[in-house]
Amino acid sequence: MGRTVGIDLGTTNSLVAYVDAKTGEPKCIPGPSGSTLCPSVVSLDADGSIIVGEPARRRLLTQPERTIYSVKRLMGRGPADVQSELKLFPFRIDPASKSVIRVQLGDKIFTPPEISSFILRELKNWAEAYFGESVDRAVITVPAYFNDAQRQATKDAGRIAGLEVLRLVNEPTAAALAYGLHEKQRGTVAVYDLGGGTFDISVLKLISTSEGDIFQVLSTNGDTHLGGDDIDHLLQAFVHEQILQHDQIDFSPHGELAQELRKELIDVKHRLSETDKVTLRFPLPNGKVFEYEFTRGALEALIRPVVDRTMAPVRQALADAQLSPKQIEEVVLVGGTTRTPLIRRTVQEFFDRKPHTELNPDEVVALGAAVQANIMDRGVQNMLLLDVTPLSLGIETYGGAVAKIIPRNSTIPASAQEMYTTGVDNQTGIDIHVLQGERELAKDCRSLARFNLRIPAAPAGLPRVEVKFLIDANGILQVAAKDLRNGEEHLIEVQPSYGLNDADIERMLEESIEYAEQDFAQRQLIEARTEAEAILTATAKALANPKAASLSEPERVKVERTVAALKEAVKGPDYKLIRKKIDELNHATEHLAEILMNSAVQAALEGKKLAEV
């Protein structure tokens, strides 16, 4: 069995972490560049290979039509849900999308779980390279306010990436786990988590018992479409308008120029968290330069609506936990967007308490996921997490109303039974519509699934079928039916309203393995070419060295021939051939290297520096 890791699959950045067995401390794993942040950006190369992370992020500027960011906003959503987003995001949705959105990258079509799976696979690769061992199980975090479909989509992404998803953990809860371990806090805690695209507030109680520490979530609330992206959009819209007025240039969100401006504006936003004034200078296609001085005050006035939108969920979560702001003993800030001074001030004023920001807000969720992964992996534990379902579960009744059967903020796993019978003789089925949400009418709630409960023909009112709705510890719904007359029980295959079926997932898993192989070849090629370039440069330099004159003519010809062969190989896609030619060149230059080495040693003896040789 391979390793188990914790993954924060974020809107803007994703991270992978583990718990160090020696220190017992959670730690984020760096990627090849040394950074622990993997930008959640995926790009499809012209040759069909998938590029993830920082290289993909750079492609946002050069190949925006082949590159996608913030795909988390599309997880578990239908085409009708995202219409408003399309004005601001350069998402190219396949018009043929039905229940599941399909996104176009170049000439290929992907579902959001597939795109997320590429990010997960990249992180899996990071971890495998780091451990030198395979990684096959993961705890993945999701926004606490994610509904069933969004959770299912995340779990599917894990499966497509070849990971067994041990648990989906709510992001604020994961942050509390990381802080609980770090600070040994006890009592009531509010976690305010504003990320790139989602907002969550969770109220927890930390309890010490003789068995260990319990993290009990009392209530949670949020908005799965509220985050730093919205601040970026406000800034973009503001500057687009300015440029339209002054220079009559209209920015389409799809263009490369808009992406370039977006990047600059995000930079302005970040810098305004540190300083009071930032001047944007942006070259326009008409040769002019758009110049604008932003002040922190003006930015705060612009983004106040976003900050205010977070406060209604905060009040609701406290009301549901039956606590007043004063009764909250600790406040924790999570998510990159909480670096914004206005947000810090607003939260501090509301709770009348200085919030905790000691742990890196970008890393804290991944660290908590690693803690939970460690708990689950080892099965032994001195910590237990009791989370809640963020939304009420209901079923549609007569007249389109909703009967709530599991109220929001119920500790999960949670279940409810409903008894069904028939209204007319020989009725063989009952339509059941399951919904999630707080509103009273079915049309205002989120449709989770519709299915037809099959019933053996009998006189009306005689059949008695008990349907059990169970929300598991991941916050995902399971439905089972039991015929009470014969005790027969069966799990109902519920086709989610906005999800993939098992066959889809199997097919995507297969395709993803193909991509992974392609990725591997692509990676090998890049590495081989980089190495070839390094050795070619070194060889050219060595041949140019005056000391190289002592090399015999046949030897020199041989080196030059091998150099030419390697240069030829580098042009092609065969990484194995490049490796072979590298080896040959290494072999051919052995004597040359020796000559130079000897003269270097001599030089060193003569008191010269090596670089002067």
Added chain:
Amino acid sequence: MSTPFPITDSPLVCWSCHERTIGTHFCASCGKMLQLPEKSDYFAMFEIPRKLWIEVAALEKKFLQLSWKLHPDNYVNAAPEEREISLRRSSELNDAYRTLREPVSRVEYLLAIEGARVEGKSKQQAPPELLEEVFELNESLDELRETRATSGDTTALKQRLESAQKNFQSKLEEVDGELQVTAKEWDSAADAGADETKRKSIMAKLNELLNRRSYIRNLVVNVQKELL
């Protein structure tokens, strides 16, 4: 393991060691989690008698203790069958705690397992002594909607509705008070080992109070919505 309130009187067969055992949550022979038998109830799950006064702090303590043992996080590496049992048992534990923690849902649940819960025929069915006040309230609500539709002045109507809301709110508190008194009656009857007739009459009273409570509560919520 001592089991003062066995979840069932008849011995169960443990799914794992196949021994016959009487236990609440775990097999007395092999210690494995037991499947929840038919006809077990939430009171038995917490090993408390079927009474309506519950010490919430003790209930919470028991809940946390059982959570440690039943939660699916403990069974990640277990066999699929045991994982499934853990999922069920821990969801039932959570359902039980949620139900017993709140006094009203506790009464509702007690009546349901005693087979004494009869819900009001329809939401329109007002308790007789409230008929007149409900009639007035509905008139005021209609008037408010009409006045709003014609953009008229709603200040006076709103004030009238606010005082009606307060009136019904205090009636709700009255019902809650009566529920408490009747719940104590039930507990004493249970302690005294009262006969079936006595038990039934208390349950009928509790049932009637629950229906009245749910009716008044709906009224209050509806008025609140209109006043927002």
